[in-house]
Amino acid sequence: SHLEPVQGPLTGKHILITAGPTHEPIDPVRYIANRSSGKQGFAIAAAAARAGATVTLIAGPVTLPTPPGVTRVDVETARQMDAAVDAALPADVAIMVAAVADWRSADEAQQKIKKDGSGKIPPLHLVENPDILATLAKSDRRPPLVIGFAAETNDVLAHATAKLARKGADWIVANDVATHLMGGEVNALHIVSASGVESLPEMTKDAAATALVKRISDAIA
Ligand code: CTP
Ligand code: CA
Numbered sequence: 001s002h003l004e005p006v007q008g009p010l011t012g013k014h015i016l017i018t019a020g021p022t023h024e025p026i027d028p029v030r031y032i033a034n035r036s037s038g039k040q041g042f043a044i045a046a047a048a049a050r051a052g053a054t055v056t057l058i059a060g061p062v063t064l065p066t067p068p069g070v071t072r073v074d075v076e077t078a079r080q081m082d083a084a085v086d087a088a089l090p091a092d093v094a095i096m097v098a099a100v101a102d103w104r105s106a107d108e109a110q111q112k113i114k115k116d117g118s119g120k121i122p123p124l125h126l127v128e129n130p131d132i133l134a135t136l137a138k139s140d141r142r143p144p145l146v147i148g149f150a151a152e153t154n155d156v157l158a159h160a161t162a163k164l165a166r167k168g169a170d171w172i173v174a175n176d177v178a179t180h181l182m183g184g185e186v187n188a189l190h191i192v193s194a195s196g197v198e199s200l201p202e203m204t205k206d207a208a209a210t211a212l213v214k215r216i217s218d219a220i221a
Contacts, residue, residue, distance in 0.1 A: 005052075006049065006051075006052045006069065007052055008050065008051040008052030008217075009051050009217035009221065010048060010052045010053035010216070010220075012052075013092040013220065014053070014056070014090070014091045014093075015054070015091060015094075016056050016088050016089070016091040016093070016094045016143065017041055017044055017045045017048070017055065017056070017094075017095045017096075018041065018058045018085065018095075018096045018100075018132065019040070019041020019042055019044075019045065019057060019058070019059050019062070019097045020036050020037075020060030020062040020098055021034045021035070021036040021038075021100075022034075022060045022061075022075070022076065022078045022080075022081055022098065022099075022101045023061050023076050023077065023101070024078065024101045024103070024104035024105060024129070025076075025077070025105065025108050026105045026113070026124065027113045028110070028111070028112055029112050032101050032103065032104065032126075033101055034099035034100070034101055035099065036060070036062075036098070036099035036182065037062065037064075037183040038059060038064050039064065039183075040187060040205045040208065040209065041057070041095075041098065042057070042059075042064045042067060043205045043206045043208070043209035044095055044097060044212060044213065045057040045067050045070045046070065046206075047206070047209040047210045047212070047213040048095075048213050048216075049067055049069040050210075050213075051217060053093075054071075055069070055070045056073065056088045056091070057070050057071065057072045058072075058073045058075060058081055058084045058088065058098075059073070059074050060075060060076065060081065060098055061074075077101075077104065077129075078100045078101055078104065078130060078132065079129065079130060081100065081132055082130045082132045082135065085136060089141045089143075092144060092145065092220060093143055093145040093146075093147070093220065094136055094143045094145070094147065095147045096133040096146075096149060097149045098132075100129060100131075101129060102128065103127065103128055104126065104127060104129055105127075106125040106126060106127045107125060131167070133146070133148045133167050133169060134166070137167055137168035137169050144220065145170050145171075145219060145220055146170050146171075147170060147171045147172075147173060147216075148163060148167050149172070149173050149174070149175075150163050150173070151177045152174055152176060153176070153177055153178045156175070157190060157192065159174070160172045160190060160192040164192055164193070164194075170194075171193045172191075172192045173192070173212065174192055175188060176188065185204055186202055186204055186205065187202070187203070187204075187205050188200060188201060188202040188203075189212065191212070198215075
């Protein structure tokens with residue numbers, strides 16, 4: 001369907017968003033992945049489009065509908081997500097919500113690995129995936145506002161503050177996945193930046209997306 005262009009505080013801005021997990025194949029039927037529903041990233045894409053932005057949503061394997069007015073690029077692996085981010089530049093804002101698998105199999109099998117009946121366990125050798133956020137934040141095509149996400153089980157603010165520096169991001173949006181189980185409908189976000197921490201109350205992922213997009217509009221206005 002053709003939608004009327006939305007006028008809003010982000011009209012004329014290109015916002016690049018990654019969302020969902022990545023799948024790293026071990027063989028044609030098995031993969032390594034992080035837990036991620038994609039709901040928060042898709043909600044942010046929808047909120048940014050409602051605010052008038054041109055939105056590119058680079059999505060790992062999820063079963064969610066594309067929000068209205070959003071350009072979606074589907075990928076499977078971290079390396080594909082990295083290439084899709086690069087291809088979508090330039091952008092005014094990057095929001096990396098994806099739960100990227102940190103490692104992939106060093107030697108992806110082209111045929112299904114079979115149990116041979118002996119009980120012997122096949123070895124799984126891992127190599128590190130590219131860090132999409134850190135690469136982008138340090139590149140010469142860095143968007144003016146780079147935002148990372150961090151799902152933590154403990155010491156949420158300490159880990160988020162450390163990631164802010166390590167990744168070179170402007171903001172890290174952290175959430176405690178010990179209290180807010182992944183895949184649920186609500187979130188309590190902490191926005192960590194050089195100017196401190198803003199903790200939002202628990203709200204639906206749609207409301208959290210709207211709140212975050214409001215802060216982005218204020219920051220780049
Ligand atoms: N990220 C990324 N590419 C990766 C890993 C992470 O772009 N290979 C991004 C995520 O999308 C997120 C941020 O980096 O925005 C933080 O991800 P997280 O997994 O919390 O950070 P890690 O440095 O991988 O640390 P951890 O050991 O906690 O997994
Ligand atoms: Ca990680």
